[in-house]
Amino acid sequence: MTFYESEIKRIRSTIYANQGQLNAVIGIRSYINHHYDRELSLDLLAHTGFISKYHLLRLFKKYYGQTPMQYLTDKRIERSKTFLKLGMTISETCFAIGFESPASFSTLFKSRTGKTPTAFQKEQFSQSQISTGSETLQHHI
Amino acid sequence: MKVKIISIPVRNQETALNFYTGKLGFVKKTDVPLGEDRWLTVVSKEEQDGPELLLEPAPNHFEPARVYQEALFNAGIPYTQFNVEDVQQEYERLLSLGVAFSIQPTEMGTVKIAIFDDTCGNHIQIVEMR
Numbered sequence: 001m002t003f004y005e006s007e008i009k010r011i012r013s014t015i016y017a018n019q020g021q022l023n024a025v026i027g028i029r030s031y032i033n034h035h036y037d038r039e040l041s042l043d044l045l046a047h048t049g050f051i052s053k054y055h056l057l058r059l060f061k062k063y064y065g066q067t068p069m070q071y072l073t074d075k076r077i078e079r080s081k082t083f084l085k086l087g088m089t090i091s092e093t094c095f096a097i098g099f100e101s102p103a104s105f106s107t108l109f110k111s112r113t114g115k116t117p118t119a120f121q122k123e124q125f126s127q128s129q130i131s132t133g134s135e136t137l138q139h140h141i
Numbered sequence: 142m143k144v145k146i147i148s149i150p151v152r153n154q155e156t157a158l159n160f161y162t163g164k165l166g167f168v169k170k171t172d173v174p175l176g177e178d179r180w181l182t183v184v185s186k187e188e189q190d191g192p193e194l195l196l197e198p199a200p201n202h203f204e205p206a207r208v209y210q211e212a213l214f215n216a217g218i219p220y221t222q223f224n225v226e227d228v229q230q231e232y233e234r235l236l237s238l239g240v241a242f243s244i245q246p247t248e249m250g251t252v253k254i255a256i257f258d259d260t261c262g263n264h265i266q267i268v269e270m271r
Contacts, residue, residue: 002216002218003216003217004218004219004244004256004264005217008244008249011250012249012250015250016249016250016251022251025251026251026271029251029270029271030271063250063251127190
């Protein structure tokens with residue numbers, strides 16, 4: 001057995017020994033992944049996982065290193081990038097990821113990515129034009 | 142500061158390019174001749190504007206790099222890891238392409254992992270978040 005294999009075994013038997021806790025946080029993360037477009041609160045997530053919201057906060061942070069709401073925000077920003085790349089408008093993207101205000105979405109998007117959604121979308125569009133152009137050029141060559 | 146390039150030490154750049162593009166599915170981004178070697182980078186096909194992997198031949202030119210790479214390899218430690226949607230599916234795809242795994246898909250708490258040999262001196266870990 002290599003050193004790394006023995007470390008995996010050690011960590012599994014110490015850090016990840018509580019399967020009940022793991023099932024709870026994995027289930028809640030999965031719930032967020034499938035319902036990020038809805039209004040999600042800590043109370044609702046805790047109710048879904050049949051645990052108290054304080055316990056949920058502690059467990060989620062323990063296993064994922066961030067709170068459920070921080071994870072939800074990350075998920076929404078990640079999905080919004082995909083929607084913007086697909087050509088959805090800022091408002092459509094905002095509502096598709098569960099935000100109610102395009103202004104607050106734009107502010108959050110800029111704070112996370114360094115660009116406004118409009119700038120991000122323009123950049124993606126120009127990159128895909130360059131890519132398509134170079135493919136066309138290669139095709140002609 | 143931004144993360145633009147991550148280096149992976151490789152024994153042979155051409156072998157590495159073939160493995161990382163042909164088997165793993167990365168796309169060549171930059172290939173600049175530098176004497177005997179090349180400034181050679183690849184990117185994820187799904188994220189071509191994302192971080193570049195620099196396939197650098199340090200183990201061939203700098204003895205401590207070779208020793209370090211060999212020690213990590215012998216200990217089974219993956220130098221680098223890549224995220225995938227489904228470890229089991231990727232494991233089966235790579236296995237069918239002849240890639241050798243040192244650790245089969247294994248659940249480890251909130252992640253599932255598997256580790257393969259990149260044929261260039263490294264163990265690479267693939268990870269699925271659960």
